[in-house]
Amino acid sequence: MTRAQPSKSLELRAPLPLDCGQTLEGVTIAYETYGELAADRGNAILVCHALTGDQYLASTHPVTGKPGWWDRMVGPGKPIDTRRFHVLCANVIGSCMGSTGPASSAPDGRAYAMRFPVITIRDMVRGLVALLDVLGIERLHAVVGGSMGGMQALSLAANFPDRAARVLAIATTARHSAQNIAFHEVGRQAIMADPNWSGGDYYGSGAAPDAGLSVARMAAHITYLSEAGLTEKFGRRLQDREAKTFGFDADFQVESYLRYQGSGFTQRFDANSYLYITRAMDYFDIAEGHGGKLADAFAGSNARFCLVSFDSDWLYPTAESRHVVHALNAAGAGVSFVELSAPYGHDSFLLDVPALDRVVKGFLE
């Protein structure tokens, strides 16, 4: 894994309290900003990133050299218009792009590795809110996120109801389902089964559990796509060959694609971060602290909500968004919801879906 140099980062003065009961000292939050903050600090939009995302929302990724992960959505004249809004995106704690995570140094100078406390989505949000406190942003114009970013947006609305006027949660859920947890467990077991993982103490050994992390990414990547999308993109086509080889090389294009996705991922992501962040997602259940009543979690909110799902997303299907909408209705919150038609599965929120652009732009007005 290559460590990137984020353009901005700050160290929180106060220790960060965590759901597990521990506190995290000397937390660094790495973040990027786009557009000017208005004098009244009222035009800030916080965009929360997904599991393997980072703060490079609309700027070139320092490791891959690729455009920001939501470059199509954020920028001058784009749906999240940086001529109007001050857009922030911070790397979540537990991750590996500059914010404190398992690869960071513990107070004893060695990497935390598995000594890093197990964190939750709410802990990530605590880190983000601490960042807003330092930046003097009292109330966001909006908090926006897709997938795990949407979980953070909902968590912020539930736990810090005064901090955002609008909440836009895309292709997400208020709780991880058994199926969601199951897929994550496959990924974690792949990492931990890699001999290079060494109980998490691989930093500085020169050998990271890349094979395990790669398999984890391959399995997860399938869940981000749709069956129809995979069929259209690859079908049963063979990879650079005329016939099957009767071996275990990547005969099929879809195999080659997944291997490429897996190995590319290991260049930019830390295996332990993958363990911690997937765990945080699995622990996510907003209603848990409210006797199972999701509506009660949003009782204190006066924000406007917008939820968007995609008809081909089987990872966080429409029913999950409807569940949140139901709760918000019961809580009397102002909520909009639309299921958009897009062929790309869960990844639709990152891809070219013009209807999403219109909804995002319209909701943020």
Place this chain on the structure above:
Amino acid sequence: MSPPKKLLRPDLAVIARHVAPGTRALDIGCGDGELMAALQARGCDARGMEIDPELVERCVSRGLSVVQGDADRDLADYPDKAFDYAILSQTLQTAARPDRMLDELLRVGRQAFVSFPNFAHWRMRAALALRGRMPVTRHLPVSWYETQNIHHVTVADFRELVRAMGVTVEREWFFSRESAIGGAAANLRAEYAVFELSR
């Protein structure tokens, strides 16, 4: 936020005029949000439900709070008396069970406004009586095999239904050729009707 001002459809105009300012209203089958925008202009907290995702998208991009949903199924998501008014304009005749829909309206709303095309208007009667054909008119412009109107209803049928359900008609309005007409012989003369209901 709203497009250039255009005239509200007469049934919507009547509803907009009679929803008390500052109240909470749910517009079921809200289309592109025309009525909701008018209600918000009156200081109401207007919410919408619409089945067509493209119309929902248009509403959201106008800044309106609209949930994509099927009224036959998704009204159940709202708590009792969540709204001062539940509004169902030109949609009753598309419901799987109009009687249950009325029950739901008066469960989620303290009061309800319902508008519908009157299938006993004399033009309808004439089409059936003289031509022996299902009517295709200005207000019911779609042929029988492709219309969403699966439960055609007349003013007299509606009155009978609400009476049987123990629902009170607070006020009623009738329209022909986009103008209000009196209640006399409404079942023959009205192209469509608006009822304000309570229970």
